[in-house]
Amino acid sequence: MEKNIFMELLAAREFKAIRSILNVMNAVDIASLLSEFEEKELAQAFRLIPKAKAAEVFANMSNATQSCLIDAFTETELKEIIDDMFMDDTVDLLEDLPANVVTRILSNINPQKRAQINILLDYPQDSAGSIMTTEYVSLKRTMTVKQAMAHIKEVGIHKETIYTCYVLEARRLVGIVTAKDLMVADDDKTIEELMRTEIIFVHTGDDQEQVGQLFSKYDLLALPVLDTDECMVGIVTVDDALDVVVDEATEDISLMAAVNPSEKSYFETPVLTHAKNRIVWLLVLMLSATATGVIITHYENAFAAVPILVSFIPMLMDTGGNCGSQSSTLIIRGIALGEITFRDIFKVMFKEFRISIIVGVILALANGLRILLMYKNFSLAVVISISLVITVIFAKLIGCILPLLAKKLHFDPAIMASPLITTIVDTCSILIYFNVATVVFHL
Amino acid sequence: MEKNIFMELLAAREFKAIRSILNVMNAVDIASLLSEFEEKELAQAFRLIPKAKAAEVFANMSNATQSCLIDAFTETELKEIIDDMFMDDTVDLLEDLPANVVTRILSNINPQKRAQINILLDYPQDSAGSIMTTEYVSLKRTMTVKQAMAHIKEVGIHKETIYTCYVLEARRLVGIVTAKDLMVADDDKTIEELMRTEIIFVHTGDDQEQVGQLFSKYDLLALPVLDTDECMVGIVTVDDALDVVVDEATEDISLMAAVNPSEKSYFETPVLTHAKNRIVWLLVLMLSATATGVIITHYENAFAAVPILVSFIPMLMDTGGNCGSQSSTLIIRGIALGEITFRDIFKVMFKEFRISIIVGVILALANGLRILLMYKNFSLAVVISISLVITVIFAKLIGCILPLLAKKLHFDPAIMASPLITTIVDTCSILIYFNVATVVFHL
Numbered sequence: 001m002e003k004n005i006f007m008e009l010l011a012a013r014e015f016k017a018i019r020s021i022l023n024v025m026n027a028v029d030i031a032s033l034l035s036e037f038e039e040k041e042l043a044q045a046f047r048l049i050p051k052a053k054a055a056e057v058f059a060n061m062s063n064a065t066q067s068c069l070i071d072a073f074t075e076t077e078l079k080e081i082i083d084d085m086f087m088d089d090t091v092d093l094l095e096d097l098p099a100n101v102v103t104r105i106l107s108n109i110n111p112q113k114r115a116q117i118n119i120l121l122d123y124p125q126d127s128a129g130s131i132m133t134t135e136y137v138s139l140k141r142t143m144t145v146k147q148a149m150a151h152i153k154e155v156g157i158h159k160e161t162i163y164t165c166y167v168l169e170a171r172r173l174v175g176i177v178t179a180k181d182l183m184v185a186d187d188d189k190t191i192e193e194l195m196r197t198e199i200i201f202v203h204t205g206d207d208q209e210q211v212g213q214l215f216s217k218y219d220l221l222a223l224p225v226l227d228t229d230e231c232m233v234g235i236v237t238v239d240d241a242l243d244v245v246v247d248e249a250t251e252d253i254s255l256m257a258a259v260n261p262s263e264k265s266y267f268e269t270p271v272l273t274h275a276k277n278r279i280v281w282l283l284v285l286m287l288s289a290t291a292t293g294v295i296i297t298h299y300e301n302a303f304a305a306v307p308i309l310v311s312f313i314p315m316l317m318d319t320g321g322n323c324g325s326q327s328s329t330l331i332i333r334g335i336a337l338g339e340i341t342f343r344d345i346f347k348v349m350f351k352e353f354r355i356s357i358i359v360g361v362i363l364a365l366a367n368g369l370r371i372l373l374m375y376k377n378f379s380l381a382v383v384i385s386i387s388l389v390i391t392v393i394f395a396k397l398i399g400c401i402l403p404l405l406a407k408k409l410h411f412d413p414a415i416m417a418s419p420l421i422t423t424i425v426d427t428c429s430i431l432i433y434f435n436v437a438t439v440v441f442h443l
Numbered sequence: 444m445e446k447n448i449f450m451e452l453l454a455a456r457e458f459k460a461i462r463s464i465l466n467v468m469n470a471v472d473i474a475s476l477l478s479e480f481e482e483k484e485l486a487q488a489f490r491l492i493p494k495a496k497a498a499e500v501f502a503n504m505s506n507a508t509q510s511c512l513i514d515a516f517t518e519t520e521l522k523e524i525i526d527d528m529f530m531d532d533t534v535d536l537l538e539d540l541p542a543n544v545v546t547r548i549l550s551n552i553n554p555q556k557r558a559q560i561n562i563l564l565d566y567p568q569d570s571a572g573s574i575m576t577t578e579y580v581s582l583k584r585t586m587t588v589k590q591a592m593a594h595i596k597e598v599g600i601h602k603e604t605i606y607t608c609y610v611l612e613a614r615r616l617v618g619i620v621t622a623k624d625l626m627v628a629d630d631d632k633t634i635e636e637l638m639r640t641e642i643i644f645v646h647t648g649d650d651q652e653q654v655g656q657l658f659s660k661y662d663l664l665a666l667p668v669l670d671t672d673e674c675m676v677g678i679v680t681v682d683d684a685l686d687v688v689v690d691e692a693t694e695d696i697s698l699m700a701a702v703n704p705s706e707k708s709y710f711e712t713p714v715l716t717h718a719k720n721r722i723v724w725l726l727v728l729m730l731s732a733t734a735t736g737v738i739i740t741h742y743e744n745a746f747a748a749v750p751i752l753v754s755f756i757p758m759l760m761d762t763g764g765n766c767g768s769q770s771s772t773l774i775i776r777g778i779a780l781g782e783i784t785f786r787d788i789f790k791v792m793f794k795e796f797r798i799s800i801i802v803g804v805i806l807a808l809a810n811g812l813r814i815l816l817m818y819k820n821f822s823l824a825v826v827i828s829i830s831l832v833i834t835v836i837f838a839k840l841i842g843c844i845l846p847l848l849a850k851k852l853h854f855d856p857a858i859m860a861s862p863l864i865t866t867i868v869d870t871c872s873i874l875i876y877f878n879v880a881t882v883v884f885h886l
Contacts, residue, residue, distance in 0.1 A: 024640060024641050025641055026641045026643065026661065028660055028661050028662075149626065152626055152627070153626060153627050156623060156626060156627045157627045162623055162626065163606050163622065163623075163664075179606065179622055179623075179626065180599060180605055180606075180622075183592065183595055183596060183599060183605065183622065183626075184595070184596050184599045184600045197467060198467050198468060198469045200469065215685060216685050216686065216689055217471055218469065218471050219471075219682035219685075220682075221606075221664070221681070238664070238681050238685070239662035239663075241685070242658060242659050242662075242681070242684070242685055242688065243659065245685065245688055245689060245692075246659055246688060246692075246780070249688075249689075249692035249696075250776055250780070252696070253692075253695070253696060253699070253772060253775075253776050254772065254773065254776070256696070256699075256772070257768045257769050257771075257772030257773070257860075258765055258768070258769060259769050259772065259773060265777065265780075265782045266773055266774070266777040266782060266783060266791075267782065267783075267787075267790070267794075271794060271797045271798050271801070272801070274794070274798045275798050275801040275802050275805075278766075278769050278798070278802055279801075279802050279805055279806075281765070282762060282765055282766065282769075282802060282806060283805075283806065283809060285761060285762070285765055286758060286761070286762050286806060286809070286810065289757050289758040289760075289761040289762065290758050290813075292757040292758070292761075293754035293755055293756070293757050293758050294754065296753055296754045296756075296757065297750075297751065297753075297754045300750050300753075303750075303753065304747075304750065307740075307743050307746075307747065308740065310739055310740075310743075310746065310753055310756075311736035311737065311739045311740045312736055313736070313739070313753075313756060313757070314732050314735035314736050314739065314756070314760060314869055314873070315729060315732040315733050315735070315736050317732075317757060317760065318728060318729070318732040318735075318760075318862075318865065318866060318869065319725060319728070319729050319732065321764075321865070322701055322724070322725055322728055322862050322865075323721075323725065325700045325701070325862070326700050326701060326702050326721050326724075326725075328700075329696060329697065329699070329700030329702065330697065330700070330702060330709055331709070332696075333693055333696050333697070334708065334709040337689070337693070337708075339708045339709060339710065340709055340710075344710075347710070348709075351710075351714060351717070354714045355714050355717045355718050355721070358714070358715070358718040358722075359718050359721055359722050359725060362718075362722055362726075363722075363725060363726065363729060366726060366729070367729065370733075417700075419761075419764075419765045419768070422761065422764070422765075422865075423761060426757055426761065430757070
């Protein structure tokens with residue numbers, strides 16, 4: 001439904017019509033429709049949403065819209081919404097709101113839920129603990145399928161997912177049973193007979209990137225999270241894992257382009273924040289590029305004697321930079337997907353070395369030939385071709401070593417992508433170039 | 444379990460022990476263990492896998508291992524495995540095998556399944572149709588919950604997912620019911636009463652990127668796929684959607700580093716293929732960089748008169764390139780996530796313009812000050828600062844316009860990332876630089 005139709009109905013006080021429409025709309029779509037509303041209409045419109053859907057709509061709104069609504073809510077309304085929200089959505093909400101609003105929300109939550117929320121808020125950002133929910137279905141191994149189904153019918157409606165059930169014994173996870181197992185099994189089978197004991201799990205402190213990798217490797221719908229005592233404390237659901245995978249990729253892509261990652265989308269991020277996220281890297285890289293400039297001045301005599309040398313600087317720098325970023329990017333992605341680890345460093349180096357020989361020789365031949373034809377200058381062709389081969393080998397080796405070293409030193413490998421590699425490779429390529437030129441031209 | 448332990452048990456013919464171990468191992472882990480085996484041991488080891496798990500293990504193997512096993516299989520073994528595999532896994536398998544093996548497999552499949560497979564194989568690569576499965580649970584709206592549960596118990600075991608059931612009427616999708624709805628509802632409620640009619644769906648020809656976006660936006664577990672007559676033909680499950688999201692990000696990241704994307708992992712791709720995926724872009728970019736070189740020679744008199752000018756070329760080129768790739772990367776990712784479309788082009792340009800002013804002025808001030816202090820040359824500081832500001836503005840505008848234009852022209856916006864932008868911006872920055880220098884130094 002378009003905003004203007006909705007507004008007309010609201011102005012005409014056609015509440016019944018609005019309610020019927022909201023009744024058949026998806027919660028996510030209602031949330032994005034309401035995000036276009038002004039403060040006053042927003043609360044009015046929100047109150048028309050069917051009660052069963054209100055919490056889900058609220059959970060799908062942007063922080064700005066949520067804050068706006070919270071200001072408009074009465075204490076009773078606020079309490080109702082928060083009570084109906086899933087634990088992980090509540091925690092997400094609280095993480096991004098100003099302190100005074102958080103206090104107001106926490107004072108409206110029952111003490112038990114508040115205690116759980118406080119524990120979840122304590123987990124470090126980007127850890128498995130910070131994205132898990134504490135709402136899952138637990139079963140006993142002695143239950144029959146019939147008893148288990150009755151138990152789920154009783155508690156299931158308040159749980160975020162009931163499709164993987166966890167068999168616990170003294171808070172330890174001893175097995176998992178899927179809803180599918182239960183639905184296709186005979187009523188009198190016991191959980192013990194049905195449950196699988198090969199369990200994939202993470203600990204609360206594990207990185208969310210690892211959570212994403214496990215979901216993708218094992219095709220999971222939910223992943224149990226254990227605390228340091230190996231007791232089960234929660235689950236991560238597949239929808240949150242999907243968000244993690246998308247966010248981690250976006251974060252890596254930003255960093256790889258020398259932009260500090262923002263949690264918000266492009267348009268949600270203000271101009272000043274955009275500038276702030278970009279300027280630090282630009283300043284650092286500009287300073288490093290100055291080094292390359294200083295090196296060039298050292299060879300002033302060389303290009304005073306053979307001025308044509310200057311015109312090949314951009315080609316050498318660009319090609320070196322491109323070769324380096326090709327390697328670093330593939331390695332960074334391989335590390336992020338868990339396909340490449342530091343132990344593979346020599347295997348990777350050998351592979352990149354062989355690739356760089358092939359690529360380097362082809363580029364050198366192409367360029368050497370072009371120079372021979374265009375300038376009829378054999379020495380120049382030799383200088384450029386030799387420089388190209390050495391630069392490409394250097395670039396590819398630097399490009400594959402630095403991300404792996406960064407990983408080993410617990411930095412994010414993504415910072416070792418194109419821009420930084422380019423700057424480092426630039427300096428190398430200029431040094432290689434002028435040294436080769438000095439030798440060949442006897443400068 | 445480590446490979447060597449397994450090999451020892453195999454050599455000692457301890458088949459019972461191996462079977463018990465395989466029984467508790469996850470299918471994905473068995474697949475990766477077996478991938479390290481030689482041809483002969485592979486088939487021997489595979490035959491020890493519990494029958495209920497064999498198809499799942501097989502589906503999780505690499506193409507090379509699968510081919511190897513298929514060669515070793517008898518017709519009966521092959522038939523059993525294929526019969527137990529889910530439809531979408533079978534299609535994935537067939538897409539990557541040589542034609543003679545495909546023929547052998549298809550001749551071992553029952554005609555009905557073969558017909559379905561042939562339809563699935565026909566969908567264009569990367570379309571929703573190509574990643575869907577035709578196995579889902581359909582219900583009638585007149586069924587009661589009890590009847591629906593009985594129906595699922597009967598057919599469910601052969602379906603890839605039973606957690607979202609589809610209510611069909613003359614092959615049209617009229618509603619969806621989740622397993623959770625069924626499990627928590629009273630036995631005598633009808634499907635009609637339970638089903639939701641706000642349905643998110645795609646068509647067979649839609650791009651898989653869109654499928655990933657819908658899963659992530661609406662937190663889905665499965666997504667129905669309709670044909671051009673609006674009849675339901677299959678579903679995409681969340682595990683495949685997750686793979687799509689990971690693959691699409693990897694593809695974009697590769698392209699953004701000027702590497703043609705490979706479907707295989709870094710180590711699975713041979714050196715020659717790696718070289719082939721990289722060389723074309725490098726040649727194209729090298730040629731373009733030559734243009735920058737040619738422009739430089741035009742200004743030979745300028746740097747003959749003021750040799751220090753040459754030493755700022757790398758800094759200007761790098762900063763311009765970095766600014767351009769920052770913008771292009773954020774825009775490309777925004778397009779991939781569906782947050783930015785061509786219609787936003789003026790909004791994006793205005794935003795990037797404002798950002799570039801802030802960033803450009805800071806960079807110019809920092810550099811101008813450095814030059815004043817180091818070289819005590821006011822004219823030089825002015826030339827570099829003015830060139831920087833203009834270059835940054837140009838770079839950011841080009842960086843945001845080109846990906847959007849590419850999208851509009853149905854190219855992959857990712858090709859407009861760092862390397863190409865860098866090369867284009869290089870030429871611009873050199874032109875800007877020497878023109879500013881010519882004016883200020885009256886050359």
